[in-house]
Amino acid sequence: MTKTFFIFGAGYSGRAIARELAGEAAFVAGTTRSADNAERLKAAGLAPHVFQGGGALSPDMEAVLAGTTHLVVSIAPDASGEPVLTAAHRTIATAMPALRWIGYLSTVGVYGDHGGAWVDETATCTPVSERSKQRLVAEAEWTQMGEKIGLPVAIIRLSGIYGPGRNAFRNLELGKARRIVKPGQVFNRIHVDDIAGATAHLARRFETGIFNVTDDAPCPPQDVVAHAAGLMGQAAPPEIAFEDADLSPMGRSFYGECKRVSNARLKATGYRMRHPDYRAALDAMWAEGRWRTEES
Numbered sequence: 001m002t003k004t005f006f007i008f009g010a011g012y013s014g015r016a017i018a019r020e021l022a023g024e025a026a027f028v029a030g031t032t033r034s035a036d037n038a039e040r041l042k043a044a045g046l047a048p049h050v051f052q053g054g055g056a057l058s059p060d061m062e063a064v065l066a067g068t069t070h071l072v073v074s075i076a077p078d079a080s081g082e083p084v085l086t087a088a089h090r091t092i093a094t095a096m097p098a099l100r101w102i103g104y105l106s107t108v109g110v111y112g113d114h115g116g117a118w119v120d121e122t123a124t125c126t127p128v129s130e131r132s133k134q135r136l137v138a139e140a141e142w143t144q145m146g147e148k149i150g151l152p153v154a155i156i157r158l159s160g161i162y163g164p165g166r167n168a169f170r171n172l173e174l175g176k177a178r179r180i181v182k183p184g185q186v187f188n189r190i191h192v193d194d195i196a197g198a199t200a201h202l203a204r205r206f207e208t209g210i211f212n213v214t215d216d217a218p219c220p221p222q223d224v225v226a227h228a229a230g231l232m233g234q235a236a237p238p239e240i241a242f243e244d245a246d247l248s249p250m251g252r253s254f255y256g257e258c259k260r261v262s263n264a265r266l267k268a269t270g271y272r273m274r275h276p277d278y279r280a281a282l283d284a285m286w287a288e289g290r291w292r293t294e295e296s
Contacts, residue, residue, distance in 0.1 A: 002026045004067055004098070005203075008051065008084045009074035012294065013105060013161060013195045015044035017072060020196035029064050031075075043295065053083030057091060065091055069098050070203050073142070074105040077134040082141050093149055101206050102153045103199055104142040106135050108188065108214060110157065114259040116184055121157075121210040121265055129253050139210075152208030156199060159214035159261055163192030165294040167285065168228035172237075173292075177229075179222035180255075182242035187221055187254075188214040188261045191275040201271045211266045217277035218260040224278050231286045 003025045007014045010030030018028045022045050030041055031051035041048040049061050053075065057065070065071075065088070073084050080086070092099070109132035110125045127133045139155050146153030162168075171177035190213055198213045222239060229236040242255060263273070275281035285291040 003069050005070045006068040007072045010041050010046050014074045016192045016196040017199050018044045018046045020200045054086050065096050067098050069100045072103045077138040082138040101203055104155050106139050106155055106157045108157045108159045108261045110136045113257040116258045118260045120262040152206050154202045154207050155210045157212050159188035159190045164290050168225050169291045177225050177237055179225050179237050179239045180245045181222050181239045182255050185258055186218040188218045190214050191281045193274050198271055212261050212263050214261045214263050215277050228282050
């Protein structure tokens, strides 16, 4: 089967997925909110389309979607709903005859706070933030769409995203790194290479259901900064107590959730993590010099 992909939301993760598919997919298209980003999408191997959510799809997008075999959605919902389904529900349901698989990129934030306990895809979801509540609703809507049209839908729950251009090295270089300490707090992370690799893997296998795409080693956030500083040969920033950190409301909301997220189901499909933990990822990025920019 000739594979053609359409990525709604070709941002940081979407562009990485497109680069992963180079040489495998016959064609990859994706959306951006602004025509100013078109060249960046082209550099990642994507045919660009402007999509700002809601409203009707352009005739060009309709034509490309008609021949799409794999649909990836990486656009966050908002208070008005899931923007892709709002604009493309009819198209997906009735005008995509070649479609064989849908992947929806969500977040492990839908699990909410579990007091540091391990969670897997069967865990109860009690999201705390409004954005995570919206994600959980969107997950259900995409699952229902798959059932309606009889196609597999993979719900891909991502933990904290990092990679070239977005990492502790860059924060240290820019003087923005902080070691905020909240006793008992841990987070999972996921390198963008594994987002791309896992999404392509699930698409190849036409997997359906929920998959946590996350690393093997949830850990305190201050440890990541310290490890990066050590690799750079500089002193780590001083520790700051969580109570004294003066975080934004969004930043503080992240620390209101503590859990350890399992990736066992993803691994059971045969996927092998490229960066199983932050140490391996940072060591590799530093050794390769691949950390300053997304394209490096």
